[in-house]
Amino acid sequence: MRVFGAKETADLLPYGPLAESIRAVALAAREGRAKAPPRVRVPLPGGGALLIMPASDGELAITKLVTVHPGNAARGMPTVQGEVVALEAATGRRLGLLEGGALTARRTAALSLLAARELAPRPEGPLLIVGAGTQGRSHLEAFREGLGVRRAFIVSRTRQSARGLAEHAQSSLGMEARAVRSPEEALGEARLVVTATTSREPVLPGALHPETFVAAVGAYTPEMAELPPALVAGSSVFVDTLEGAREEAGDLLRAAGEGRFRWEEAGELADALRGNRPPPGRPVVFKSVGHALWDLAAARRALLR
Numbered sequence: 001m002r003v004f005g006a007k008e009t010a011d012l013l014p015y016g017p018l019a020e021s022i023r024a025v026a027l028a029a030r031e032g033r034a035k036a037p038p039r040v041r042v043p044l045p046g047g048g049a050l051l052i053m054p055a056s057d058g059e060l061a062i063t064k065l066v067t068v069h070p071g072n073a074a075r076g077m078p079t080v081q082g083e084v085v086a087l088e089a090a091t092g093r094r095l096g097l098l099e100g101g102a103l104t105a106r107r108t109a110a111l112s113l114l115a116a117r118e119l120a121p122r123p124e125g126p127l128l129i130v131g132a133g134t135q136g137r138s139h140l141e142a143f144r145e146g147l148g149v150r151r152a153f154i155v156s157r158t159r160q161s162a163r164g165l166a167e168h169a170q171s172s173l174g175m176e177a178r179a180v181r182s183p184e185e186a187l188g189e190a191r192l193v194v195t196a197t198t199s200r201e202p203v204l205p206g207a208l209h210p211e212t213f214v215a216a217v218g219a220y221t222p223e224m225a226e227l228p229p230a231l232v233a234g235s236s237v238f239v240d241t242l243e244g245a246r247e248e249a250g251d252l253l254r255a256a257g258e259g260r261f262r263w264e265e266a267g268e269l270a271d272a273l274r275g276n277r278p279p280p281g282r283p284v285v286f287k288s289v290g291h292a293l294w295d296l297a298a299a300r301r302a303l304l305r
Contacts, residue, residue, distance in 0.1 A: 196218045197221075
């Protein structure tokens with residue numbers, strides 16, 4: 001079994017083809033040809049956790065293993081570590097071990113790229129990135145590669161981080177980009193928005209231009225919320241999977257708890273892929289919290305092509 005490091009894993013997962021692999025797996029899951037049970041969480045000492053996420057489509061099977069150790073920051077070690085084991089479904093033959101961090105960054109951005117292709121009223125941008133970490137960077141690259149976006153605004157908790165990502169956009173991606181102090185400085189122009197923070201309070205205002213597409217990818221626990229209930233209430237809402245969103249999408253859970261949103265109003269990505277488009281005249285919110293199906297799609301692209 002070959003072991004792929006972070007750079008090797010990333011090189012195997014170009015954003016555009018990966019988005020199409022996600023499309024195929026999402027449709028296969030809707031037709032019952034790909035399956036992923038709920039993830040298993042095993043408590044570990046010191047408040048840590050082991051997360052086990054399997055999936056299969058009959059040809060390929062994967063298990064994603066992730067450990068989360070909050071105390072590792074003080075030890076100078078990564079808080080989150082992970083890998084994806086891929087195997088031949090018919091025989092169990094191990095095909096490869098993919099580095100989990102690079103795979104997660106790539107497949108999350110490719111998922112948002114696919115959603116933007118299907119749902120964004122103005123997929124050419126400009127683009128606003130809120131959060132200049134790994135996910136902010138991967139989404140910037142994905143939207144540049146997959147949508148041809150040429151202009152970007154970057155917001156982060158620190159000006160240094162925002163400027164660093166803007167410089168990457170300029171020097172490595174050939175984009176026009178600049179750091180701004182708040183989302184409001186860019187929302188008059190930006191029609192693509194990515195929120196990639198772990199904030200517990202909303203990072204966007206409650207009303208956006210009706211042609212705005214928002215990919216909200218940062219909040220992945222019930223306690224986190226990047227989007228205010230007013231924005232959720234005034235938008236067409238799509239999620240990567242309803243199962244995961246009901247458990248972990250704090251933005252939507254908060255809006256539902258205030259009576260501003262009903263789960264019956266949300267569409268899944270697979271609905272959009274089958275032609276269920278949102279009505280014009282309101283923003284579109286795509287909320288993702290991650291799913292083993294998207295890891296399966298990445299492993300398919302990396303190892304089976």
